[in-house]
Amino acid sequence: MQPIESFEVPAPSKVNYINAQYGLKSWLLTKDHKRIALLYLASITFFFFIGGIYALMIRLELLTPQGDFLQSTTYNKVFTQHGIIMVFFFLIPSIPATLGNFLIPMMIGAKDLAFPRINLLSWYVYLVGGLITIYALLAGGVDTGWTFYTPFSTTFSNSYVVATGLGIFINGFSSILTGLNFIVTIHTMRAPGMTWFRMPLFLWSHYATSLIMILGTPVIAITILLLAFERVAGVGIFDPELGGDPILFQHLFWFYSHPAVYIMVLPGMGVISELVANFSRKNIFGYSFVAFSSIAIAVFGFLVWGHHMFVTPQSVYAGMIFSFLSFAVAIPSAIKVFNWTATLYKSSISYDTPMLYALGFIGLFTIGGMTGLFLASLATDVHLSDTYFVVAHFHYIMVGGTLMAYMGGLHYWWPKITGRMYPEGWGRFSALVIFVGFNLTFLPQFIAGYLGMPRRYHAYPPEFQVFNVLSTAGASILGFGMLIPAIYFVWSMRYGRHAEPNPWHLPGLEWRTQSPPPTENFEVTPIVTWEAYEFAPPEETEVVGRFGPELERT
Amino acid sequence: MIESHATTQEVHGHRALQHHFENMEQQREAGTIGMWVFLVTEIMFFGGMFLAYALYRNMFPAAFASASNHLDITLGAVNTGVLILSSFTMAMAVYFTQVGKQRPQIIALVLTLILGLAFLGIKAVEYHEKYTDRLIPGHLIPGASFGPAVQEHDQPMDAHKLHLLPGATLKQVEMFYWIYFAMTGMHALHMIIGAGLLIFLIIWSMKGRFDPEYHGPVEVVGLYWHFVDIVWIFLFPLLYLLGRHFEH
Amino acid sequence: MSEHIVSVRVYITIFLALLVGTALTVAAAFFDFPWRLNTIVALTIAVAKATLVVLYFMHVRYSARLVWVIVASALFWMGILFAFTFSDYFTRHWLSTGY
Ligand SMILES: [Cu+2]
Numbered sequence: 033m034q035p036i037e038s039f040e041v042p043a044p045s046k047v048n049y050i051n052a053q054y055g056l057k058s059w060l061l062t063k064d065h066k067r068i069a070l071l072y073l074a075s076i077t078f079f080f081f082i083g084g085i086y087a088l089m090i091r092l093e094l095l096t097p098q099g100d101f102l103q104s105t106t107y108n109k110v111f112t113q114h115g116i117i118m119v120f121f122f123l124i125p126s127i128p129a130t131l132g133n134f135l136i137p138m139m140i141g142a143k144d145l146a147f148p149r150i151n152l153l154s155w156y157v158y159l160v161g162g163l164i165t166i167y168a169l170l171a172g173g174v175d176t177g178w179t180f181y182t183p184f185s186t187t188f189s190n191s192y193v194v195a196t197g198l199g200i201f202i203n204g205f206s207s208i209l210t211g212l213n214f215i216v217t218i219h220t221m222r223a224p225g226m227t228w229f230r231m232p233l234f235l236w237s238h239y240a241t242s243l244i245m246i247l248g249t250p251v252i253a254i255t256i257l258l259l260a261f262e263r264v265a266g267v268g269i270f271d272p273e274l275g276g277d278p279i280l281f282q283h284l285f286w287f288y289s290h291p292a293v294y295i296m297v298l299p300g301m302g303v304i305s306e307l308v309a310n311f312s313r314k315n316i317f318g319y320s321f322v323a324f325s326s327i328a329i330a331v332f333g334f335l336v337w338g339h340h341m342f343v344t345p346q347s348v349y350a351g352m353i354f355s356f357l358s359f360a361v362a363i364p365s366a367i368k369v370f371n372w373t374a375t376l377y378k379s380s381i382s383y384d385t386p387m388l389y390a391l392g393f394i395g396l397f398t399i400g401g402m403t404g405l406f407l408a409s410l411a412t413d414v415h416l417s418d419t420y421f422v423v424a425h426f427h428y429i430m431v432g433g434t435l436m437a438y439m440g441g442l443h444y445w446w447p448k449i450t451g452r453m454y455p456e457g458w459g460r461f462s463a464l465v466i467f468v469g470f471n472l473t474f475l476p477q478f479i480a481g482y483l484g485m486p487r488r489y490h491a492y493p494p495e496f497q498v499f500n501v502l503s504t505a506g507a508s509i510l511g512f513g514m515l516i517p518a519i520y521f522v523w524s525m526r527y528g529r530h531a532e533p534n535p536w537h538l539p540g541l542e543w544r545t546q547s548p549p550p551t552e553n554f555e556v557t558p559i560v561t562w563e564a565y566e567f568a569p570p571e572e573t574e575v576v577g578r579f580g581p582e583l584e585r586t
Numbered sequence: 587m588i589e590s591h592a593t594t595q596e597v598h599g600h601r602a603l604q605h606h607f608e609n610m611e612q613q614r615e616a617g618t619i620g621m622w623v624f625l626v627t628e629i630m631f632f633g634g635m636f637l638a639y640a641l642y643r644n645m646f647p648a649a650f651a652s653a654s655n656h657l658d659i660t661l662g663a664v665n666t667g668v669l670i671l672s673s674f675t676m677a678m679a680v681y682f683t684q685v686g687k688q689r690p691q692i693i694a695l696v697l698t699l700i701l702g703l704a705f706l707g708i709k710a711v712e713y714h715e716k717y718t719d720r721l722i723p724g725h726l727i728p729g730a731s732f733g734p735a736v737q738e739h740d741q742p743m744d745a746h747k748l749h750l751l752p753g754a755t756l757k758q759v760e761m762f763y764w765i766y767f768a769m770t771g772m773h774a775l776h777m778i779i780g781a782g783l784l785i786f787l788i789i790w791s792m793k794g795r796f797d798p799e800y801h802g803p804v805e806v807v808g809l810y811w812h813f814v815d816i817v818w819i820f821l822f823p824l825l826y827l828l829g830r831h832f833e834h
Numbered sequence: 835m836s837e838h839i840v841s842v843r844v845y846i847t848i849f850l851a852l853l854v855g856t857a858l859t860v861a862a863a864f865f866d867f868p869w870r871l872n873t874i875v876a877l878t879i880a881v882a883k884a885t886l887v888v889l890y891f892m893h894v895r896y897s898a899r900l901v902w903v904i905v906a907s908a909l910f911w912m913g914i915l916f917a918f919t920f921s922d923y924f925t926r927h928w929l930s931t932g933y
Pocket of ligand 1: 289
């Protein structure tokens with residue numbers, strides 16, 4: 033069976049989801065998942081920019097050992113706000129709300145998500161939460177760290193904790209609604225023949241992500257709410273004066289916030305699975321292992337939160353359990369990495385921009401994951417806790433992982449989303465710049481942290497300056513590298529080469545409709561008769577690109 | 587799901603069928619599963635508070651018993667009955683929609699709404715009692731910060747005074763009331779949201795929107811209403827009854 | 835799968851059972867059970883009542899397996915939250931160094 037040839041792509045028509053309707057109202061009241069994805073893309077980019085400015089301020093301050101650029105109190109607010117904006121308003125919604133929103137219905141052959149209105153609602157909820165948070169930042173900011181630890185946040189901090197908490201609380205519902213929509217969609221909206229094990233791995237990883245979203249987010253919601261009320265009432269359940277235990281806050285906080293790391297990185301893993309298989313033109317090695325490892329990560333991710341509390345009064349016995357399980361949770365991630373590399377082995381890799389990001393992801397995620405094991409060991413963690421080692425570790429996961437995957441995915445599906453090609457040369461160049469800049473930023477932080485430089489201080493002993501200068505230089509390169517795609521993406525929307533329905537010549541359902549897709553995605557509901565990543569044998573690659581007479585030239 | 591490749595007549599079968607679903611069955615299934623997934627988030631939401639309750643009750647058993655004994659068991663029990671009855675009428679509303687009897691369906695929905703409001707009314711009476719006994723924790727209410735009168739052994743029994751069991755402190759009692767107000771308050775908020783949803787259902791039912799083929803909204807609101815009932819089924823013994831056996 | 839319509843008789847039976855359960859839990863609360871069993875008794879009755887509501891009022895007994903899985907997973911994750919948090923609190927005093 034040669035599925036790609038047997039599938040007829042309808043002749044490109046001029047009407048697609050972008051030009052089907054015009055006007056601001058048609059965007060703000062849209063129920064089309066693809067348009068909502070674009071709304072998310074715009075707002076997430078905005079928040080990423082704000083978070084980036086805070087990052088810039090941090091790196092500028094740390095250029096010298098003295099606190100000469102920012103006062104200590106200002107610095108506390110700057111790193112807190114960097115964390116809050118980047119975690120809650122960029123990383124968590126990034127891939128699911130944009131690429132996931134756009135692609136999940138298309139990949140399963142559905143016309144839309146199960147609840148289009150709830151999908152739009154989730155964007156507005158996100159916006160309201162974001163605006164409240166921005167109000168809090170403008171009114172005076174927060175200085176608790178993105179973790180809001182009690183009793184500092186409840187009793188001692190004089191900053192805008194309640195308003196920020198409210199923003200995060202509201203934003204949580206956006207995440208819950210997105211997760212709910214994905215789960216129901218994947219369960220009930222699959223096209224005929226699209227069985228679970230024919231689904232692209234992107235869907236498996238988003239399903240696992242959604243599980244975490246609906247199981248974890250409510251807990252952080254109630255925790256933040258109780259914290260806000262505790263500030264208002266003056267007493268509360270985390271208040272030692274009433275016999276309360278401040279550590280309980282950390283339990284509830286990390287019950288969500290460790291799994292939240294997987295909300296950030298699981299969708300990225302889904303993107304990477306797509307990129308690795310499709311750009312090496314080979315079925316993924318061990319499909320079901322990669323699929324189930326996503327679910328395993330979602331489940332085991334909930335069993336390890338105590339590793340953030342090794343240096344608190346948490347019982348050492350609980351610490352031992354959490355340490356052991358933290359090592360165990362590395363297994364499903366490692367399964368993915370091994371399967372990706374096994375897929376690459378002896379395949380015909382094309383080094384297009386998305387694939388460069390994918391390869392970058394695999395390397396950086398591996399470093400991030402391995403250094404996580406240092407932190408998961410009880411004794412080592414006592415030394416490394418709250419140092420720059422931790423900062424470097426989680427940036428390798430969140431930036432080296434999630435951001436790389438996000439950028440890779442954005443390039444990969446850009447032709448489908450906009451109907452235009454991005455400039456490939458600039459794409460490869462900026463991918464390399466970002467990779468170099470990222471490593472120069474965060475590799476020195478491992479060393480500084482290992483040597484004992486603590487995080488969250490605006491001044492530091494002079495012997496750490498060399499690492500910080502390197503880091504700031506790297507951050508500048510990274511920032512510059514991020515600007516290039518920002519410019520050429522905008523440029524390409526108007527001037528880019530028109531994209532074919534299937535510029536990469538791939539079998540996935542999303543490539544079997546025009547670019548950009550029509551409002552209902554497919555002219556007729558597709559019937560799926562092929563497996564995911566079913567490529568024609570190598571000797572037939574010449575015919576792979578054949579879709580219809582007008583595309584024969586490719 | 588596999589047979590969802592419907593014929594054209596079926597696709598355009600029902601006026602309530604949304605464009606992105608293949609048929610009514612798929613639409614109903616999506617709605618029901620969606621509500622169940624939402625209830626999972628609700629369980630986890632209340633779960634955080636149940637955890638705090640369990641932890642502190644385990645730490646301060648005497649204070650929690652003393653504080654709990656001060657709650658009005660009669661009102662609590664009556665409210666449990668009211669809520670169970672409202673769950674029954676809600677179930678009947680779903681039943682009448684399923685069999686297509688519009689009038690009884692509207693009556694059942696209105697009864698559910700009335701019972702829900704009755705629950706909230708009784709809850710308000712209880713809250714007011716706690717307010718006059720100065721049992722609202724912290725300084726949430728300006729001018730009425732926490733400070734109940736304590737029953738001494740040599741004084742005549744006063745229902746408005748707090749009877750502290752041996753080993754209980756007033757601060758720990760305040761902790762109980764914090765959790766009490768957090769949990770019952772959050773439950774009451776869910777009741778209010780449920781009442782709002784019921785009003786929509788009643789209006790739509792009167793317009794004749796629902797029939798045996800299309801009644802997803804009634805069913806889904808029903809699930810939500812029963813869930814809120816279940817939360818109370820746990821709250822009632824855990825908050826009102828936990829220390830009664832110490833009383834004699 | 836078309837939906838199952840539960841009969842009125844079943845609904846009435848469940849309603850009465852729930853009322854009986856409520857009366858039972860109030861009565862049991864005033865009785866001093868040995869070995870601090872009061873909480874266990876109260877929770878058992880509450881779980882029984884909740885199960886009746888879930889199975890009949892919420893139709894889970896007649897629902898697809900997926901709904902069962904969803905309900906079970908919610909309870910399972912609640913279990914994780916409780917078990918791991920208490921694994922800390924119940925073992926804190928095992929080391930006598932204290933804090
Ligand atoms: Cu963690």
